[in-house]
Amino acid sequence: MNKKSKVVRYNKWGYIFLIPFTVIFLIFQLIPLVSTIYNSFFENYRSGLTQIGPNFVGLANYATIVTNGDLPTYFANTMIMWVLGFIPQIILSLLLGAWFTDPSLRLKGQTFFKTVIYLPNLIMASAFAMLFFTLFADSGPINSLLIQIGVFKEAFSFMDHAASVRGLVATMNCLMWFGNTTILLMAGMLGIDPSLFEAAQVDGATANQIFYKITLPLLRPILVFVMITSLIGGLQMFDVPQILTNGTGNPMRSSMTLIMYLNKHLYSKNFGLAGALSVFMFVITAILSLIVYKFTNVQEQK
Structure with missing residues (x-):
């Protein structure tokens, strides 16, 4: 009886430690x-000095988002810039992770180089954008x-071409x-049993x-995990x-993202359309994340 009550007494601390997260999740999410x-579901916006609404309009805001043709355009912009940045990012990260975790290379100054490659993540995105x-x-x-050096005869306007602007955004995100x-991939690589690599080398694997x-x-x-979190971050691309x-x-509008589109509705105080767009983004994020998870899970089962 005493042993059982002691277990219950210990368990209650787990629930107590969950209280801050639960409160923050409820209030802020x-x-x-x-x-x-x-x-x-409401019409709620300002026209000049006149406040329109809030008036219940049902699914009218959702219909407006779907029919005005902006959602597919801005979704395509967002995904293009995310893919352009994610592909070189994952390739570079895999190469660096394999390089730093290979004991046979015996690299010197690993701590310094790991710090250097992480430093750009600490720089504010706004400062990065202003620099570029x-x-x-x-x-x-x-x-x-x-x-x-003779590449151009006159100045090339990078900000006037869709490819260059998207390329700059992708480069900065990368x-x-x-x-x-x-760092995440290195943590995963270091968690692999070294005996597997040794056995493969003994068998003559390259x-x-x-x-x-x-x-x-x-x-x-x-x-x-990296792909899903990067996808969610890509869909929230804004700054x-x-x-x-x-x-x-x-x-x-070739570099207009979904969050920039949402911000325009919030700036104009059109809270109804902004709410509908937010719901669409939530659904799109959930569907794409599920597709990525299911696809990778099927590949693993094969």
Whole structure:
């Protein structure tokens, strides 16, 4: 009886430690989520000095989001810039992770290099965007350098071309997050039993075979986690393109992301459409995350 009561007494501390998380989750996540869904069914915006609503309109806001054609365009912009940044990011992180965790290389100064590659993640995205905006301006140092070495005869306007703007956004996202991804992948690689690598080497496996046949399959859970979290972060892309394009998403709205589109509704105080768009983004994020998880899970079962 005493032993059972002691177990119960210990268990209560687990629930006590969960109280702060539960309170924060309810106040800052669950209640705002419910409020957003509730507001999405109302017409609520300001026209000049006149406040319209809130008036219940049902699914009218959702119909407006679907029929105006902006959602697919901005979703495509967001996904293109995320993919352009994620692919080189994951490749670079895998190479660096394999490099740093290979005991046969006996690399010196690993702590220093690990710190250096993580530093960009500590820089504010707004500062990063301002740096790139200055570097790639018409009169910036990049244009000056390219003209001097003969690549261009006159300044190339990076901000006036969809490919260059998307490329800059993708490059910044890659540089800011590859360090964090490298640390996560390294943690996964260090958790693999070294005896597996030793056995493979004894059997005559090459470094590439060890990487593709042992490291990658055992690293799958970490890769799935990195991919899903990166996807969620990509769908929430805002600060870098917002500052780089001054909130316009130019040229021709080719760099306008879903969150930038949402921010425009919030800025104009159209809370009904903003709520409907937020719900759409929640559903899109859930569906894409589920697809990624299911696809990787099927590959693992095979």
